[in-house]
Amino acid sequence: MKGFVVLLAYVGSVVLILLRLAPDLSAQALQPVRVLQEAPWVLSPMSAPSMRPISAYWDSRQSTYFIDFPGLLEEVQIPTLIEGSVVRVSYAEIVYKVDFAQGTVEVDLGGVDSLDAEGYLQSRGRFMLSPSNLQKVFPEGMLAYDTSRLLLRVSQELFAAPGFRTRAPTLRLSPLLYGRTRRLIGGTWLGYRMSRMQRFEYAADYTGQFNVRASALWGQIDIDVTAFHTDGTETELRRVNYLLDFPESSWVTQIGLGRTYEHPWTSRYMYEGLRMSNRPLSTRHQQREARLSGIAEPNAIVSALVGGVVADRVQADGQGRYQLQLPVYYGTSQAEIEIIPADGGPPTRETRLLFIGEDLVPAGRLYYDLQGGQTQIGKNPYGHARFSYGLSQSLTALSSFTYTDEEQTATLGVASQIADAMMVSAELAYPARAARATLQLFLNRLQIQTDATLSDDSEFSLYRQRWISRFGWSTPQLSLFLHADHSESFTGRISTHAQVSGTARLARRTSLVLAAGPRVTRYASDAPRDSRVQWRSTLTRYVTPGPIRGRVGFQAHGGQYEPLDFAGGTLYASYRRVSFGARIGYDAAAGGMSASLSLRMNAPWGNIASHASLDPDNSYLQQSLHGSMAFDRSLSLSRYSHPWSSALLQPFLDVDRNGRKDPGEDPLDGLDIQVIRASTKASVSGGVRADFLAPSTPYQVVIDPRSIPGPQFNLPGGTAFSFMSDPVELKRIHIPVHRNIIVNGSVESLPLSSPTLAVVVFYQEAREVARTAVSQQGRFTLLLPPGFYRIELIDQLGQEDLSSFSQTLNLEPVPAYDLQIR
DSSP, X not given: OOSOOXXXXXXXXXXXXXXXXXXXXXXXXXXXXXXXXXXXXXXXXXXXXXXXXXXXXXXXXXXXXXXXXXXXXXXXXXXXXXXXXXXXXXXXXXXXXXXXXXXXXXXXXXXXXXXXXXXXXXXXXXXXXXXXXXXXXXXXXXXXXXXXXXXXXXXXXXXXXXXXXXXXOTTSOOOEEEOOOXXXXXXXXXXXXXXXXXXXXXXXXXXEEEEEEEEETTEEEEEEEEEEESSSXXXXXXXXXXXXXXXXXXXXXXXXXEEEEOOOTTOOOEEEEEEEEOSOSOGGGOEEEEEEEEEOSTTOEEEEEEXXXXXXXXXXXXXXXXXXXXXXXXXXXXXXXXXXXXXXXXXXXXXXXXXXXXXXXXXXXEEEEEEEEEETTTOOEEEEEEEEEEEETTEEEEEEEEEESSOEEEEEEEEEEETTTEEEEEEEEETTTEEEEEEEEEOSSEEEEEEEEEESOTTTOSEEEEEXXXXXXXXXXEXXXXXXXXXXXXXXXXXXXXXXXXXXXXXXXXXXXXXXXXXXXXXXXXXXXXXXXXXXXXXXXXXXXXXXXXXXXXXXXXXXXXXXXXXXXXXXEEEXXXXXXXXXXXXXXXXXXXXEEEEEEEETTEEEEXXXXXXXXXXXXXXXXXXXXXXXXXXXXXXXXXXXXXXXXXXXXXXXXXXXOOXXXXXXXXXXXXXXXXXXXXXXTSSEEEEEEOTTOEEEEEEOGGGSSOTTEEOTTOSEEEEEOOTTSEEEEEEEXXXXXXXXXXXXXXXXXXXXXXXXXXXXXXXXXXXXXXXXXXXXXXXXXXXXXXXXXXXXXXXXXXXXXXXXXXXXXXXXEEEEEO
16 A cells, blocks of 8 residues: 555544654655554643643653654744744743754753753644653743643743743633723613403502613612502602622722612611621622532542533542542532542543532631611611621631620521531521521532521510421432421411422423422411422423414313312413413312413513413413613623623724824734623624623633734733623723734845855844844844834854944834844
8 A cells, every 4th residue: 555544533532633644755655653642731821720621642652752842832922933844932032942853942042952852743744752851842940730730831021921822721710901890880680570450340550660770870770669550659669779889899899878688698778878798799709718528539530520621630640549630619509529540541531519608708817798777668877787707718607796775696607518518507696596507518419508596685686496407319210309388487487398300301302290289378376287299290391383382281280279279271372572371170179270481572671471370269360571772882781681691892903002092093802702701692783792791700811812813913801801790780801912914035246155154133222122043044023013123133153243233123013024134
C-alpha cells in the first residue's frame, strides 16, 4: 500500500490518535506509526485554584506525556506564528523560536538550547512538546508541571504579561470594570397585576396591585400600592421605601428609609422607620468556597467540574480519601466528579450536589441588620437588630434582639453545614420562651426540608407550635414526595395535614400522578375534630400534533366532601403565545356536571388570562392582566410583572482609544459574550442582552478569545471582567476594542553576516514599546497601535553601528502597513 496510512479508533471514551512522523521525502521511506492516547491534563495559574482542560496525549511506547504546544499558547493567549516547522512565540517583547525540524529553542538575546530528543513531535499540523521541553521555552520559574495530577501550572506573570489577551477562570469574579450607576433622576419601572371577579349573583370585584421602582436620588425608590373596588374604592399603601445601596462596601451595603415590612421568625411587624445592613443585597449570587470529600480508588486522580470548568483536581491518598475545594454559590450547586484510576483505566463519573444555606456566613465575617421606628398599627416604638458571625467555614453564630412596648426579646443560635449537602440551624428566644430549628438536606436524588417553631408567647408568634416537613426522592422514571405540616394556634385551632404523592413516567409519553393523605382540623379548643382522607389522581398523555403542544387526560379526586368529589377529563393545548385549557366531568358533591374553561395569551407587552367556572354551586368568571412598563430612554412593555435588572453589552471599535463610545465609532459584531449565571440573547442593536438580573449585584462576563475576528484586535479590558447591575433598569456597557495595525517589515543592505543578528526596536517618546527579531530573509511582522514611532536597529553581537538605519514612522489607522528599512 502506497501513501500515508491513518487509523482512527474509538474505544469507549478513549480517543486514539495515530500520528506518523514526517517522512524523509528524499529517501522515500515510511516511518513507524506512533500511537498516542488522549490524556486529561489541565492548565492552572499558580495563584488560583480554577483550571481549564488542555489538549494532551500519552505515548505508551516512550512512557511520555505530550502537550499540544500551539493549543497551550492559545489558552493563555500568547501571539503565535507558525512557519513550516518553526513556531514563533512573542512573549514580554521577546521572540522564542521553537524549531521542530532541528529540535532547538532559540531565544532573542539568549542563545540556542536543544530540546530533549524524545520530547517533541511534529505531524500533520500538530506541534507537541513534553512537559520538560515546555519548561525550556519560557524563563525559569514561569511553568511547572505535575505528572501525578496531570496538571500544568503557569505563573501569574505569564498570565498578566503585556502583548496578549488574558482569559480569567469563569468561576471567580474578574476586575470590576463597570460599577453601580447612580442618577438624580433615572429610569422608572411600573409592574401591575389587575383582576376582575364576577359571580353571577353578586357585583363584580376589582383588584389591582401596583409596584413602582425608580432609580433616583442616587439610590432607588420602592412603592407598593393595592387597590380594591366593589361598591366603593379602597387603596392601601403597603410599602414606600427609599434605599441607598453600597454593593461594594463591607461596612454598610444598604440604608433604607420609609414604610416597609420584614418577616424574620422573631418579628412579624410592619413598621415605618430606618433600616441599615451590611449583608449582600443578593445572597444567592454571592460566591462561597465549599469543601467536598469522598473516597475513591487509592492514588486515583479526582477532578471536579463546576459549570463546565475544572475547579479543582487532587490525588487521593493511599486509602482513597480525597478533599476538593470548590467555588460555589449560595443555594444548591452541582459538581461533576471524574475519578481516573492510578493504573490508567477508564474514568468513572458521578454528580454531587452541594448546598449552602443563606444563614451561613463566611469565616471571620460579621453581618448585621438594624431596624428602628414605629409600628404601622398603633404607632408604637419598634426596634430590631440581628447579627450573624462566621465562626468557621461551616459554622455561624446567630443572635437578635427585638424591642416593643409590650416585650423585649433576645435570641441566640447557630447554623452549621454538615457533610457538604446538609444544613441545620437552631435558635432559642428569651424571655419569650420560644425555639426554632431547621434541617435541609440535598442529595443527588433525595431532598429533605424541616422547619419547626415552638412558642409560649402570643406576642412573639402566631402559633404555639408549628412544623413543616418535605421529603422528595426521584429517579428518571419515578418521583415520590411527602409533605406534612402541623400547627396549633393560641386560640386552640389545630391543623394536621400529610400527603404522599408519586409521579410515574409511563411508556408512550404518558404519566400517572397519585396523591393521598389525611387531614385533621379542630377549629377551636372546645370544637370536635374533623378528620378525613383526601386523594387525587391524574393520568396524562402528551401530544404534539404539528406546531401545537398539548396534553389530554383523566382526573379524579375525593375526600374533601364525598369519597369521590370529581371525575372527568382534561384538555390543554398551546400554539405559540396562546394556550387553552378545559376540564369537564361529574361533581358528586354538587350532584351534577361541572366544567371550567381557561384562555391565556402571553403577548410581549402583557399577559391576559380568562377563566370561567360552570360549577353548579359556585359559577364565576375571572379575567386578569399583568405586565410591566419601563420608562428609560423610551417606553418599553413586558409581560413580566416582577422587577429585574438588565444589561446590554455592545463591543465597539474604539478609534481614539479613550474607552468611551463616541459618534462615528462602529460596533463590532461576532464576539462570543457570556454572562455567568444569566441568560443572554443577541440584541437587535448589536451585542448581547442579559435580562432577569438581580439588582446591585456583580456579574461575571467572559468573552471567548477564539471569537475575536483576528490578531489585530485587542480587548484592553481583557476577555474576562465583571459589572454591577443597576436596579430595575437597563445598564448599557460599551466594550472598547482596539484595532492594531499589522506591520509587515523588511530590512535591506544590513552590514551583518546574517539578518537574524539584527533586532528592530520601536520607541514612543523615548520609551521602548516593542521589539522584534528579523528572519533570515530580512523580514519581520508585529502588531502596533496607530501613532508616531522612532525605529532603531541593534546588532545583537554589538559589533556594528546600525544608527544609519534609524527612522521615524507615523502609523495611520489602516488594516496593514508595509515598512521598509534601508
